[in-house]
Amino acid sequence: MKNCERFTELLSDYAENTLASAEKRELDVHLEQCSECRSAADGVVSLRRNFRRLSTIQASPDFETILRTRIKLDRRAQIAPIWNLRYLAPQRLAAYSAAAVVVMSCVFYFWQRQPARALPSASSTIAVSQMQLAPNSILPSVSPAKILYTLDQVTPQLWPNFGALRKSPERVSSTPNDSSRTGSASRPAATPVSHQPITF
């Protein structure tokens, strides 16, 4: 019957006796005519009755004892000290090591990429040259040209101003070797330079 689908939706309410009176009358009429729906309605009512007869499952006698033990263990686990051995489990140690390697790599990478802000300025080079030229200096005698040469070797990429320094016409050179020096391959002569201060 075409109404069967609609009426089967009402069977639960019918079995629970919660149908509105108009709907109940309508369903009663349908059930008198439709044996299939009547059988389903009887089945649902009987099913509920059988559910109520099911025995109650009882917890085992030691249920509460086991629960108390579990709670005690759980509390102990939660207040475990930081030096608890579980923090030193092999998996955790491997994770700590991996994290340390990553952090160290990042630090090294960014340290290498840093610009030459922290390097000594050109004026400090001048100061060194002046110190070297001061009378009775306790510093070893090193020529400014040698200092400049060393910086050129070590940090040419970190100190871009150094190229300009080398090409400065005001830099004083006492030997012909200084003027003929090209790039980092040719070494300057270790002879002392004049006492004239370098300016930029």
Added chain:
Amino acid sequence: MAEPLQTFDNKISDEDLIEKFQRGDLYAYELIVKRYKDQLLNFVYRFLGNHEEAEDVVQETFLRVYRKRHAYQRVAKFSTWIYTIAGNLARTELRRRNRRRIFSLSNLGVEDKEYEISDDILSPERHTNTVLSEEIIQREINKLSPKFREVIILRDIQELSYEEISKIIRVPIGTVKSRVNRARLRLQGRLKHLLDKNK
């Protein structure tokens, strides 16, 4: 002397008990366990169909209540809260069991599979002349999908209201009613021969 204390224990509401427990009263927690252990065990056992697993899930439920006691707020009924915890844990257990079953089936040979899958170990025909067996009902409940199984247990065995079920499983009341109706129709169809005998 014990009787007045028992009367007092029965009168105090679940919500008052959990509040006492939140303030550190462990006796209140014990009363909660006493009140709910069998109810929850019935619900979880009917849902999982295994007593040991059910007891384990109920233990875990009470452990969660102990740990998360401060998460409960009085805006909801305590029973709704504890049934929600138990239901979630039971569903998790069911999923875990299904994964184990799939794994063990995939490890069996073809001949073993034929043995394992045959479903008529407990044939309904063998029971037609006996009273309606609880095992048969339980088996038929277990054949329902979890979403139908859960609502019919909560409604027809635990006898909770549609509103409370709706809050526990977090679906609208209309959906709960529809699921209960469909579950009942399916079960009455499968258990027809037994229900007719037991009228």
